[in-house]
Amino acid sequence: MDDDSADFVFERVLTNVSDISTPGHIISTFPSPRHSIVYERIIFLPEDFFVELEGAVIEHDRRHGRERLYEVGKQFGYRFTSLFDPDTKDVGKSIYTVFRYLETLYAEKVEIRSIDLAKKTIHIYAKNLVVTDRNDMGYVLPIGGLGGIWSYLFNDYTMECSHRKLSDTEVEIVMGPPEELRSLGLEVMTSLNAPESLDWDSYKIHNAAGHDAHGEYLSMERFMSSGVIAYERGDMEIKKARLVSIELSFLFSIEDRFSDDEVFSSSYNVFSKLAESVGEHGDPYRFLAKFFTALGFGRVMTIGRGDRMIFNFSGYPWASEKQEESGFGFVRGAIVGFLDGSTGAKNGVGPVSHSMLDNSFMLTIEVYKE
Amino acid sequence: MNRISTGIKGFDELVEGGFPEGSTVLVAGLPGAGKTIFGLQFIYNGAMNGENGVYICIESSPAELREQASMFGMDFNALEEQGKVEFLRIPKGNVRFNLFQLISKAVEGVKAERIVFDNIATYVVSLGRYVSLWDEMFKAPEADKKENSLTDDKAAVYSIIEQLKSLGRTCLVITHGDASGARISSDGMSEYLCDGIIKIDIVELGREPTRIIKVAKMRQTKNILQLREFEITQRGIEIS
Numbered sequence: 001m002d003d004d005s006a007d008f009v010f011e012r013v014l015t016n017v018s019d020i021s022t023p024g025h026i027i028s029t030f031p032s033p034r035h036s037i038v039y040e041r042i043i044f045l046p047e048d049f050f051v052e053l054e055g056a057v058i059e060h061d062r063r064h065g066r067e068r069l070y071e072v073g074k075q076f077g078y079r080f081t082s083l084f085d086p087d088t089k090d091v092g093k094s095i096y097t098v099f100r101y102l103e104t105l106y107a108e109k110v111e112i113r114s115i116d117l118a119k120k121t122i123h124i125y126a127k128n129l130v131v132t133d134r135n136d137m138g139y140v141l142p143i144g145g146l147g148g149i150w151s152y153l154f155n156d157y158t159m160e161c162s163h164r165k166l167s168d169t170e171v172e173i174v175m176g177p178p179e180e181l182r183s184l185g186l187e188v189m190t191s192l193n194a195p196e197s198l199d200w201d202s203y204k205i206h207n208a209a210g211h212d213a214h215g216e217y218l219s220m221e222r223f224m225s226s227g228v229i230a231y232e233r234g235d236m237e238i239k240k241a242r243l244v245s246i247e248l249s250f251l252f253s254i255e256d257r258f259s260d261d262e263v264f265s266s267s268y269n270v271f272s273k274l275a276e277s278v279g280e281h282g283d284p285y286r287f288l289a290k291f292f293t294a295l296g297f298g299r300v301m302t303i304g305r306g307d308r309m310i311f312n313f314s315g316y317p318w319a320s321e322k323q324e325e326s327g328f329g330f331v332r333g334a335i336v337g338f339l340d341g342s343t344g345a346k347n348g349v350g351p352v353s354h355s356m357l358d359n360s361f362m363l364t365i366e367v368y369k370e
Numbered sequence: 371m372n373r374i375s376t377g378i379k380g381f382d383e384l385v386e387g388g389f390p391e392g393s394t395v396l397v398a399g400l401p402g403a404g405k406t407i408f409g410l411q412f413i414y415n416g417a418m419n420g421e422n423g424v425y426i427c428i429e430s431s432p433a434e435l436r437e438q439a440s441m442f443g444m445d446f447n448a449l450e451e452q453g454k455v456e457f458l459r460i461p462k463g464n465v466r467f468n469l470f471q472l473i474s475k476a477v478e479g480v481k482a483e484r485i486v487f488d489n490i491a492t493y494v495v496s497l498g499r500y501v502s503l504w505d506e507m508f509k510a511p512e513a514d515k516k517e518n519s520l521t522d523d524k525a526a527v528y529s530i531i532e533q534l535k536s537l538g539r540t541c542l543v544i545t546h547g548d549a550s551g552a553r554i555s556s557d558g559m560s561e562y563l564c565d566g567i568i569k570i571d572i573v574e575l576g577r578e579p580t581r582i583i584k585v586a587k588m589r590q591t592k593n594i595l596q597l598r599e600f601e602i603t604q605r606g607i608e609i610s
Contacts (some may be wrong), residue, residue, distance in 0.1 A: 211551075303597045304599060305599045353576040355577045362574060364575050
């Protein structure tokens, strides 16, 4: 991405479309192709989390792990596209909107090389596609996501996506009917388990920022202006660890479809390393609370209770009532990993509780030194 | 440096054992959070340990405060009879006149080492209403109103806190917190004038309202900045 495009991304897209000045809530609102208003809540996750997750899932299930990852990616892509409310009667217009968005946030460059609407196929070139291929497994999650997007646009869940590496940083991506992809000599994974739809009206209600006067919360904008999170040429990083923005239901899908252990351990590994690279930043509990707030996980405060510490998430990202059954493996693993990495001591996670208060999802996690 | 212990369970360790002697500390929070109980315990525990005190009350009467204190095992009647504590009631109608003469006299009277001023926000509001009524009744000239205006809340806050500091005692100044969260006190000035700031609040943790306390600032002290949960038990405020 050149400097002008990077400035465009930051000044016009990330700041005007995505509000990064409200602590705990990063909201994008923009007109959809059908002129409805899209309301999207975003969270930032370390890219390394996806690397670790891929590794954990494959390790746990060598036979079907890649297919599981692809399936989750596809389900997310399908639901994500429904949020955009694209015009499936004018697929060409919707394709442009979706892929401009992808280029903005997920790759250094995306070019549409060819589209054949009659065959329902599209060839795309992407450079420095995030998420991830750092495990040499291929870009399983984003490829699944693109398959989901294509499925939605054509209202046909049999559509799939595959890719071919051109170099270490470049990839050719093809979407279309699986038989079309195979005819091009591509490896094709298939998934026909369409996701349940989300209630986007409730999503908007439960992800509104609201007001909370209790704590001293920092926004993503403040973290960036302080230099703790660096932004350069389209990449956001903390200590060279790239942060990826995703619509929040992706994390919900991951926690819903993979085991709590897979999610927890992946998050733990990433955040324990992050703690070492972040180094001295004062009280690790308070730093972590501010960091989570900046990443869009709601307004987070830490409160001491005897010899335990409580992490209180006010306005935690909400996707579905099914979340009440979640183990919240990502944040649990992140908290324990970061504290273990910062303090050198072993920390444990105690009771997790949640509730809905004034339409905000509240999550409380208790930690203690073992 | 001498440190003045509050005697409140779990609090003194947040401030290296106590407030620096002679410091003026702001206690801010929304209604019902526990500010007055904090002040009562500060005075009571001091008096029980040979450090007499004056409790200046504007919002509540001395009788109401004694009754509130008795719910937590604090018998102020006995301490008052022994000349160790005085409740100084500031009637709203007299807020303009010789306030600090009254305070000084009370402090000297019991040889107080500790003072609590409860509540500076209420006092300033009362002052403003009284002066408005006074000016209206006596039709003060506009020029005089502006030059001598005591309805300037910030000037009033500055005056009160500076005069309290001049007494050289360890003092708690209680005030309302700012509901918007944009500043600590409702007047937005007190936190800059005081040597220390304690924030007391109620938050929702899960389904449970929870009281929290934080030492946001304390000069000459390596204070613990972490929010701490506390309870109000039969013995008053206790920090776990």
